[in-house]
Amino acid sequence: MKREASLSDYEISLESFKTAWGELEPLCSTHYGEMQARMAAEGMKIGPFKPRLGVYGEANHLLCFVVRKEGEAVGYAFIWVTQDMHNSELIGMEDTIYIRPDHRNGIGRRFTKHILADLKARGCQRAHVTIATDLRVAKMCERVGFKRSAIAMTYFLQET
Template sequence: MNYDFTIENGAVNLAELFPIYAQHYHQMEERLKGDGIDVSPFNPRLDDYIAHWMSGSLLNYVVRTSEGEAVGYSNVYLTNDMHNGDLIAQEDTIFVLKNHRNGVGRKLVKFILADLKARNVKRVHITAMTDLRVAVAWKRLGFKAAATAMIYNF
């Protein structure tokens, strides 16, 4: 199957992608529950997402089949590092539907990295949450482990 990788306005395609967003959240929620970490139910702050998409500080990358069906996405925030002013990127989400994961996620990440490099981004921060095995693939793409994420629930 062939795939197209695009940058789209998340405010425009929100209704189409919302079911994929929810599926991603529920898969992440289940994985975290398996580790004894509870998260609140899926209830995204859509007004904030839309404001960031419209301002250009949140990029919406979409994977589509050649027929136009959305099968994956990533939202990436752009900001300036508070310590040195560098333009940096922080991945909010990256997700590909299970029946389309055979190499598509790697291609999506490469597409994102090429776009961010063209925007003169200096660093990309990414977190494996839904499937921890993906970190191995990211290392193959040149990512380096730089920290350990910890969660404390009240």
């Protein structure tokens, strides 16, 4: 009989982007593809996956969190720690957060809480996320304590 995974089967760690990228790249590409498909279904076409690795890899204010099960990466988050341009408060700005579909069983909530605790310990005042791949994630964010603070809009200036 196959044992169901429990949340205790997962490990969350803060890792070096440069070290983790080789393993995370397929997850990032899959994540981007899911977002492309959702947007295309709504009539919005975006370009191919082509991350700016020099920016990610050289940024000392980028946090790379990884969720692992039995040593294998099954999720990740890239979070920029920066100062708010308007009041200089330290904030966390989500670049991407992703959990593989076959591991979406509650680990996302634990992962989010872990990231928020880390940001709070660093002195961040707020954490900002943009939900773009699976819009249902907004409900989980609200259950964790996020408040709706804006509506993101996209205007396409050129066809891609």
